[in-house]
């Protein structure tokens with residue numbers, strides 16, 4: 149395909165799909181027209197993949213997830229189809245800057261953080277590998293809230309990505325299911341029959357997901373909620389205009405907002421309804437597809453692998469039993485075994501507040517038949533294991549973690565350490581009863597987005613050095629390793645990093661009005677704001693460093709820009725206080741003429757996937773400083789490593805595996821291990837002891853408490869300060885000195901530019917294992933038992 153083809157298709161869409169003449173076109177029109185022209189090129193491989201999947205009569209994977217944090221899609225499609233140069237030329241020939249056109253697309257922020265972004269990387273890898281499957285989720289009208297700062301305080305505003313037409317989706321009004329809620333269960337001739345009293349329609353919206361080089365495309369199917377009878381004409385005719393639209397508004401509530409919370413049970417009936425809504429619609433769709441191809445429902449596990457992305461779709465177990473037993477007449481035990489044969493469950497966090505539990509009364513009200521089925525699953529499990537303590541139903545709650553475990557044939561953690569902790573803590577007893585069920589699948593990220601699209605400078609250098617095959621075979625990055633001794637290569641590597649840092653500096657100047665020095669170290673912590681992720685430890689270290697520089701302004705310092713990004717759940721008061729503190733500290737420090745050349749704090753608001761794509765390639769240092777045992781895996785840590793930013797971090801989550809692979813000498817380790825953290829917490833007054841032992845920390849805390857950063861307001865940070873002084877569950881104080889020392893090792897290392905770059909390049913060369921292609925291969929082999937339908941890209945001749 150030539151630039152002329154893409155251009156004529158774009159102009160045709162501009163005219164006939166957008167109804168615009170080029171001289172009058174806005175950037176929106178050009179972006180939409182280009183998107184439609186690119187989308188057209190996905191259709192043929194998409195149909196071919198669907199036909200191949202049907203022809204194979206084999207197994208398909210269904211990835212059920214409340215979140216798909218896909219971000220922007222245009223550049224992704226262009227990259228995967230290899231249309232970069234053509235697309236750029238089309239924009240330029242139309243008189244538009246390519247980057248501006250790409251930037252016009254709203255981020256599809258249909259997720260909170262790691263779990264949702266992982267689902268998006270998995271879709272990319274499944275399509276790249278030719279693993280036939282679908283993603284199933286909710287088409288939220290409002291994605292994750294928009295964050296802005298008012299005097300340093302987080303303000304949440306509704307996100308409006310669907311104000312404009314969504315270029316990538318196909319609405320499927322013919323694929324619609326009635327999803328029932330509420331009512332009662334009655335006995336009919338010895339059969340239990342659910343008589344619901346409410347119904348909402350689930351309508352499908354499909355987005356094709358194209359893999360690398362356009363060899364395969366799967367579907368992301370998102371459900372939108374609609375009312376059965378959307379408009380009450382009688383009410384309207386009575387003059388009750390609000391009442392007339394009430395049924396529609398009520399039904400639509402289900403797919404209206406993404407819950408802005410990634411670690412705690414929202415405890416809302418609406419959330420339970422959302423979970424059932426998309427799970428039930430997806431299962432109906434899966435059974436419809438299966439029944440169109442096969443007769444015998446007992447064969448379901450041979451054709452269907454359903455992955456539960458955390459417990460949010462856990463109701464899939466009882467719902468599948470209900471469909472097989474109540475509706476298709478399979479006997480209960482066979483239905484339960486059949487369901488289990490299909491289901492896999494991924495656990496993404498050990499945080500106790502994130503393990504979903506629904507009050508039985510609520511489940512009874514919303515899903516009465518499911519509560520009965522859950523009771524029966526629980527009793528059956530108790531009969532098989534008479535001395536067990538782990539129950540699905542306990543203390544008036546339905547424990548969705550236990551339900552997921554018992555209903556899945558495989559359960560996985562997301563890093564080696566996390567999987568061990570899953571075995572030893574939350575599911576210790578169930579693991580003992582089912583020792584073969586838990587497996588590990590360490591997370592990964594897609595190099596198509598996180599290197600090829602996000603870091604063109606590095607992509608070019610890697611391609612020039614080792615050829616093109618690394619993109620679908622990331623372990624080949626190791627072929628870069630011999631080049632770290634080659635001065636020419638290292639100069640080019642440093643130049644690529646410098647290009648990215650200059651681009652970030654420009655963006656910060658243009659959008660935030662902040663001037664930073666691209667020669668300074670860009671030290672970046674981007675992720676949800678949470679006490680366990682310890683952004684407050686980072687900002688306390690910043691204060692201590694500020695103090696140290698002021699005491700000795702002529703000392704040997706390393707210039708640093710500390711960059712933060714991330715949102716706090718709106719109801720998480722302490723996390724919001726941490727955001728305020730970072731902004732306050734930044735305001736004071738950035739205004740200090742003595743330290744300005746050495747230390748700056750920058751916190752651009754509204755961190756999202758697009759901002760991550762901008763920050764990560766420009767990073768020198770990756771902050772992965774969670775309390776050991778708390779971060780299940782992390783995936784940002786992998787993106788930084790690939791893009792040549794060494795980690796400062798604890799032995800937590802996938803940091804452990806990153807360090808093993810990149811080498812201990814290319815990783816700045818500090819802090820207690822997971823068992824040491826547990827032991828430390830039992831020491832009475834551990835926080836006070838640590839503060840007494842660290843004059844630096846004591847001083848920084850005292851400055852925060854006494855209002856140095858809050859215009860003398862001694863109340864503003866009482867929450868954070870009291871928590872650290874008296875509770876400190878996340879052992880910030882006890883890890884502080886270790887963190888400080890590690891940062892000084894970082895400073896010293898950065899003062900040797902050649903040594904630093906070598907470390908950065910070794911991080912890139914040794915991070916090939918963290919491709920989500922590797923992760924998906926692991927799921928295919930160990931959880932889904934499915935083979936790809938295309939040959940491995942590594943078998944292809946180099947393009």
Ligand code: 6GP
Pocket residue numbers: 261262263264266409410411458496497502562591779780781782783801
């Ligand atoms: C996150 C974990 O916190 C993170 O460590 C991990 O990398 C990511 O999942 C992907 O596995 N968990 C969530 O985002 C979450 O909502 C319920 O967990």
